[in-house]
Amino acid sequence: DVKVTQSSRYLVKRTGEKVFLECVQDMDHENMFWYRQDPGLGLRLIYFSYDVKMKEKGDIPEGYSVSREKKERFSLILESASTNQTSMYLCASRTGGTSPLEQFFGPGTRLTVL
Amino acid sequence: DQQVKQNSPSLSVQEGRISILNCDYTNSMFDYFLWYKKYPAEGPTFLISISSIKDKNEDGRFTVFLNKSAKHLSLHIVPSQPGDSAVYFCAATRGTASKLTFGTGTRLQVTL
Numbered sequence: 199d200v201k202v203t204q205s206s207r208y209l210v211k212r213t214g215e216k217v218f219l220e221c222v223q224d225m226d227h228e229n230m231f232w233y234r235q236d237p238g239l240g241l242r243l244i245y246f247s248y249d250v251k252m253k254e255k256g257d258i259p260e261g262y263s264v265s266r267e268k269k270e271r272f273s274l275i276l277e278s279a280s281t282n283q284t285s286m287y288l289c290a291s292r293t294g295g296t297s298p299l300e301q302f303f304g305p306g307t308r309l310t311v312l
Numbered sequence: 313d314q315q316v317k318q319n320s321p322s323l324s325v326q327e328g329r330i331s332i333l334n335c336d337y338t339n340s341m342f343d344y345f346l347w348y349k350k351y352p353a354e355g356p357t358f359l360i361s362i363s364s365i366k367d368k369n370e371d372g373r374f375t376v377f378l379n380k381s382a383k384h385l386s387l388h389i390v391p392s393q394p395g396d397s398a399v400y401f402c403a404a405t406r407g408t409a410s411k412l413t414f415g416t417g418t419r420l421q422v423t424l
Contacts (some may be wrong), residue, residue, distance in 0.1 A: 202355070207353075229410045231410075233414075237320070238416060238421045239416060240316075240401060240414045240415055240416035240417050241401060241403075241414040242380075243358070243411060243412075246410060246411065248410055288355055288356070291357075292320055292410070293403070299344055299346070299361070299405055299412075300358040301348055301358070301412060302359060303348075303357070304355050305353070305355050305422030306353070306354070306355050307372075312346075
């Protein structure tokens with residue numbers, strides 16, 4: 199079974215702090231993704247990566263950056279956390295190639311910015 | 313611009329009955345569609361998918377129907393069980409693109 203793990207289930211940070219969210223997958227997947235989930239808005243893609251050191255902006259990249267130094271690890275960075283970044287953050291991965299297209303998700307990190 | 317829409321935020325169904333969750337999309341380039349299920353405090357889990365070359369795909373109690381001309385898909389759960397109570401997201405993608413575009417979700421409550 200694919201396992202995607204996220205470093206924290208719950209996190210509380212203060213406005214202006216730098217925040218690191220870590221994601222690790224154990225299935226040698228090429229593609230990795232960061233989403234945020236907010237009520238009424240569904241899942242929105244922040245950034246994704248299709249290879250080591252490669253990254254692509256998703257639909258809402260503002261205020262975030264990412265790092266992928268190793269294939270299994272994809273980090274989301276909030277350079278200066280703000281209250282509107284309070285959300286559930288979900289990491290996902292999938293294999294490269296043409297199929298299957300389904301992504302496998304981690305359990306999520308509930309981030310609260312005070 | 314919401315390219316994938318789930319217009320019903322919630323749905324309540326009695327145990328044993330059919331649950332029908334609906335999803336509409338606007339981008340005619342989408343050619344692959346997926347349904348995910350999400351319990352509170354857990355990540356979404358993949359349920360079932362369908363390619364645009366098909367109009368139906370079935371997996372046990374779950375069937376997804378695709379109407380390309382209407383840009384509409386639906387997930388049928390028969391019979392519904394209390395453990396099916398969760399938020400369901402539909403998602404769409406095109407070609408071999410990595411990105412999935414998700415809908416806003418429908419919360420299904422299966423009552424006894």
